[in-house]
Amino acid sequence: MEHIAPVTHPAPELDVVTEQQMKRLSVSSSSEKPKVMERTWGFAARTDTTVTYEEYVYWAKLEREMEVEENKEFQAEHGSPLKDSIKNTFSSAGRKKVKADKEARLQTLRELDQKKGPSDVLTGSDNDQREASAFKVSDAEWRTAARALRTASWGQMFFLITTDILGWSGAPFVFASVGYGTGVALYLIFGIFAAWGGWVIWKTFLDLDSARYPMQSFGDPFLRLFGINARHFINVAQSLQQFFTVAILIFSKSLNIEQIAHSSICFVGMMLVIMAVGMLGGFIRSLRKIGWISNAAVWMNIVNFIICMVAASHFAPYYPAITKSTLIQTIQPIKVFAGIPPDQYQQQSPGFAATFNAVNTMVYAYAGALLFVAFLSEMRHPLDFWKGMFLAQAFICIVYMFFGVFVYSFYGQYSANNIVNVVNPYGLQTAGNILRLLSGWIAIIMYFNIGMKTVYLEVFQAIFKFPSIVERKGRILWYLLGPCYWILAFVVAGAVPNLNGITSFVGAVFMMNFTYTFPGMMYLSSIIHKAAELPGEGFNPATRETIRHDDGLKRWIRGYKKTWFRSSIAFIYVLLGLACCGMGTWAAIEGLIDVFGPDGTVAVSFGCPVPV
Numbered sequence: 001m002e003h004i005a006p007v008t009h010p011a012p013e014l015d016v017v018t019e020q021q022m023k024r025l026s027v028s029s030s031s032e033k034p035k036v037m038e039r040t041w042g043f044a045a046r047t048d049t050t051v052t053y054e055e056y057v058y059w060a061k062l063e064r065e066m067e068v069e070e071n072k073e074f075q076a077e078h079g080s081p082l083k084d085s086i087k088n089t090f091s092s093a094g095r096k097k098v099k100a101d102k103e104a105r106l107q108t109l110r111e112l113d114q115k116k117g118p119s120d121v122l123t124g125s126d127n128d129q130r131e132a133s134a135f136k137v138s139d140a141e142w143r144t145a146a147r148a149l150r151t152a153s154w155g156q157m158f159f160l161i162t163t164d165i166l167g168w169s170g171a172p173f174v175f176a177s178v179g180y181g182t183g184v185a186l187y188l189i190f191g192i193f194a195a196w197g198g199w200v201i202w203k204t205f206l207d208l209d210s211a212r213y214p215m216q217s218f219g220d221p222f223l224r225l226f227g228i229n230a231r232h233f234i235n236v237a238q239s240l241q242q243f244f245t246v247a248i249l250i251f252s253k254s255l256n257i258e259q260i261a262h263s264s265i266c267f268v269g270m271m272l273v274i275m276a277v278g279m280l281g282g283f284i285r286s287l288r289k290i291g292w293i294s295n296a297a298v299w300m301n302i303v304n305f306i307i308c309m310v311a312a313s314h315f316a317p318y319y320p321a322i323t324k325s326t327l328i329q330t331i332q333p334i335k336v337f338a339g340i341p342p343d344q345y346q347q348q349s350p351g352f353a354a355t356f357n358a359v360n361t362m363v364y365a366y367a368g369a370l371l372f373v374a375f376l377s378e379m380r381h382p383l384d385f386w387k388g389m390f391l392a393q394a395f396i397c398i399v400y401m402f403f404g405v406f407v408y409s410f411y412g413q414y415s416a417n418n419i420v421n422v423v424n425p426y427g428l429q430t431a432g433n434i435l436r437l438l439s440g441w442i443a444i445i446m447y448f449n450i451g452m453k454t455v456y457l458e459v460f461q462a463i464f465k466f467p468s469i470v471e472r473k474g475r476i477l478w479y480l481l482g483p484c485y486w487i488l489a490f491v492v493a494g495a496v497p498n499l500n501g502i503t504s505f506v507g508a509v510f511m512m513n514f515t516y517t518f519p520g521m522m523y524l525s526s527i528i529h530k531a532a533e534l535p536g537e538g539f540n541p542a543t544r545e546t547i548r549h550d551d552g553l554k555r556w557i558r559g560y561k562k563t564w565f566r567s568s569i570a571f572i573y574v575l576l577g578l579a580c581c582g583m584g585t586w587a588a589i590e591g592l593i594d595v596f597g598p599d600g601t602v603a604v605s606f607g608c609p610v611p612v
Contacts, residue, residue, distance in 0.1 A: 045212065045213050046213065046214065046215070046216060046220055046223070047223065047228070047231075047462065048213075049223070049227075049228050051213060051224075052539065052546040053208075053224060053225070053529055054533075054537070054538050054539040054546045054548075055213075055539045055544075055546055056207075056208045056210070056213055056224050057207060057208065057539070058538070058539040058541065059210035059211075059212045059213060060206065060207055060208050060209055060210045060213075062210070063209065063210040063211055063212075064206060064382075064383065067380075067381055067382070067383065068383070070380075070381075071380070071381040071383075071384075074380065074381070150377070150378055150379055150380050150382075151378070151380050152375070152378040152379045152380060153379070153380060153381070153384070153388075154379075154381075154384035154385060154386075154387040154388040155388060156388070157375060157379065157384075157385055157387075157388030157389060157392070158387075158388040158389075158391050158392045158395075160375055160388075161198075161368065161372075161375065161388060161389055161392035161393070162392045162395060162396060163298050164368045164371055164375075165365075165366060165367065165368035165392070165393075165396055166301075166396050166399065167364070167365050168305060168365070168399055168400060168403045168404075169308075169417075169418050169419045169420065170361045170362075170364065170365055170417050170418070170419075170503070171187075171365065171400045171401075171403050171404030171407070171419075172403070172404050172407035172408045172411060172415030172416075172419050173347070173358070173361055173415050173416060173417040173419070173500070174186070174187070174358045174361055174362050174404055175404045175405060175408035175415065176341070176345075176347065176408055176411075176412065176413055176414075176415040177340075177341070177346065177347070177348070177354050177355065177357060177358035177361075178339075178340050178341075178354075178355055178358045179336075179337040179338050179339045179340050179341055180336070180337070180338050180405065180408075181338050181339055182339060182340055182355070183358070183401075183404060183405075183408075184401055184405070186358070186359065186362055187362060187397055187400050187401050187404070188397065188401075190359070190362055190363065190366055191366065191393060191394075191396070191397035191400075193516055194366040194369070194393060194515055194516070195389070195390055195393040195394075196519075197369050197515055197516055197519035197520070198369055198372055198389045198390075198393065198519075199386060199389070199390075200519040200520065200522055200523040201221075201369060201372045201373060201376075201519050201522065202372070202376065202382070202385045202386055202389065203523070203526070204221050204225075204522045204523070204526050205221070205372075205373060205376045205382060205385075206382060206383065207526060207530075208220075208221055208224050208225075209376070209377070209382070214377060215373055215376070215377060216373065216374060216377050217235070217238075217373055217374060217454075217458070218234055218238060218369075218370050218371075218372075218373050218374075218514070218518075219231040219232075219234040219235045219238070219458065220373060221373065221522055222234045222518075222521075222522070225522060225525040225526060225529065226521075226525060232459075232462070232463055234518070235454065235458035235459055235462070236459055237510065237513070237514075238370060238454055238458075238514075239454050239455045239458070239459055240510065241370070241506065241510035241511070241514065242454060243455075243485070243488070243489060243492075244492065244502070244506045244510065245506070246278075246485070246486075246489045247489040247490075247492040247493045247502065248493070248499070248502055248503060248506065249440055250271055250274050250275060250278070250489055250490060250493040251271065251493040251497065251499055251502065252418060252436075252440065252499060253274050253436075253437055253440045253441070254267060254270040254271045254274060254493075255418065255421060255499065255610075255611070256420070256433040256434075256436050256437045256440070257270055257274075257433075257437065258270060258610045259321075259421065259429060259430075259433050260430050260433050260434065260437075263610040265610075266608035267497070267603070267607065267608055267609065267610045267611070268494055268606050268607060268608060269608070271490055271493055271494055272490065275486050275487065275489070275490040278445075278486050279482060279483050279486050296438075296439075296442075297438070297439035297442045300435040300436075300438055300439040301435075301439060303435055304420065304432050304435045304436060304439075305403070307423065307428055307431055307432045307435075308403075308407065308419050308420065308423060308432065309403070309406060309407065310428070311423040311424060311425075311428045311429075311432075312406065312407045312410040312411055312423075313406075313410055315423075315424040315425055315428075316424055317334075317410075317411045317414040317415075317422040317423075317424060318421070318422045318423060318424045318429060319331050319414060319422075321416055321421040321422045322347065322413075322414045322416060322422065324603075324609075324610070324611050325416075325498065325499070325500075325595075325603065325611035326347035326348065326416075326500070326595065327346060327347060327348065327349070327350075327594060327595060328345070328346075328347055328413060328414070332413075334410070334411065334412035334413065334414065335412050335413060336408060336409060336412045340354070340355060341413065345412075345413040347413070347416075347417075347500065348500045348501065348504070348591040348594065348595060349587065349590050349591035349594045349595070350594070352587070353586070353587040353590040353591055353594075354587075354591075355587075356508075356583050356584050356586075356587030356588075357500070357504045357587050357588065357591050359580070359584060359587075360503070360504035360505070360507035360508045360511075360512075360584045360587065360588055361417060361500075361503060361504060361507060362400075362507075363507045363508070363511045363512045363515060363516075363580075363584070364503055364504075364506065364507035364511050365400060366396070366511075366515055367507070367510075367511035367514065367515050368515070369514055369515045369518075369519060370514045370515075372389075407419060417499055417500045417503060418499055420432040420433060420436050452478070452481065452482060452485060455481070455485070456469060456477075456478060456481065457469075460477075460481075494605060494606045495605045495606065496592065496605070497603040497604070497605065497607070497611060498592060498595055498596070498603065498611065499611075500591065500595070501588060501591050501592040501595060504584070504587065504588035504591060505585065505588035505589070505592070507584065507588075508580075508581055508583075508584025508585045508587070508588050509581065509584075509585055512577060512580055512581045512584055513577065513578075513581055516573075516577040516580070517574055517577030517578055517581065520570055520573045520574040520577055521574055523570050524567060524570040524571055524574060527559070527563045527566055527567060527570070528556055528559035528560055528563065528567060529559060530559070531558070531559040531560075531562035531563045532555045532556065532558050532559030532562070534548075534549050534550075536549070537549060
């Protein structure tokens, strides 16, 4: 399945902050904390390991209280957030207002960045007046600018999450692998768990985020709950997921072009062309000036959705897309099943592995929690996030079940992972492939840009101490790493020329954990941290000290015992996520072994045969 979700682009304000962050040196991670700390505020403080969990919670609680009061005033002026979002999207006056507001916020951030001194610190000595009101004087100016980043409503969250997650093209393949009943049940179960994962991320964000210490990426809560090494692990995993997504997009775009050209071009040669064009896109270091293009991809996706449904209801499938790339080698009457289909109707692998390959595809389709922290960081009133998130998850689940059942009813066992490949006749197939190609190019550029920034900022600069991207050496390294990124992605796509297999593998190893396992870990750690607190413990804003009576394993055990029921459920949930990851990885590998074995795909590693 090709996932078009990556077309969602970061807000211009967030891009400004990311660029400012890349200009700064890493914050010192000294393990010895003095009694009165000079604090770095804002995005530079996200990686300050001297800040304790209790301090994050203290400022987050104040932030939420202020947001409640500010939201009351905002609602009195603007009314419904969802109605306001629709008006701002479809009316010219609304769009002009949004544009003017964005420009004002960008100007505020630029002015603040120019005004700040090199250290950007607040000293805390002899400040009884500040202790009485932590958000006055020098703090007020920073918070005003920080709040300029946060303008999104829960209505906008609905649209953001929907466009981020919704990737419907693999839904018919899921039903072709497990049948009607099992498919509906699995979509409901995994949809509910995906929504719960989003709820957990939301609750963790509310507990730990503030204008002083904002959270921007998925790795930030892991730093605050588990430590710096956990954040590094998450950032490396995120970088790998984005890298594999680029590889999948290279492969799927080559399939689109090959179908348009009647498979007359060498397949590996086409992937080389896409890799070369992608390298040119690597010279784009900011998405701010091209971000508007991503909105067009959403409409392309909707048109393609309609094309697939019309084609399925009026025409037979394009059989070579299945017979050349799966275990189904013959053309037989189309059949559908209420339960799991027999092995001879399975595309990727027989038996239990077939079911888990469907699960992997489904998990890939529900993936999107990786960006929830970034979305929350743009919200004016994060307490309302759950409304947009639950509404979006419900809508996505309904779309998947409707589209999957509808197309499977007409295509049966010939429902491919990337359904556009089996669309007939050639005219509709070409229209679908062109739309897929255009929206896919947008996704490739954006995923590469975001992926490279993540790799450079969170891995190379944070871990390996690479120079800032604004320095001459940093710019040279950026432009050198870009081609390496593309070459490696091409090697992965060329070495494993099977869309079902590589999508299933990425879904099992990465999407499963980011959507289900890692949010479960967040929840488990958060409730244990809260329950472990003893009387007299906490953060003292006057001295910047955190008082703890004990630490280490003893504290974790005490917190677990106090919340044994919830903690046990969360722990079992994490174990189930890891088990699904393991079984899904096994199923993906078994599927690849079967499909590249006798009577499998015509494609070979780095070869010319086209698997459609």
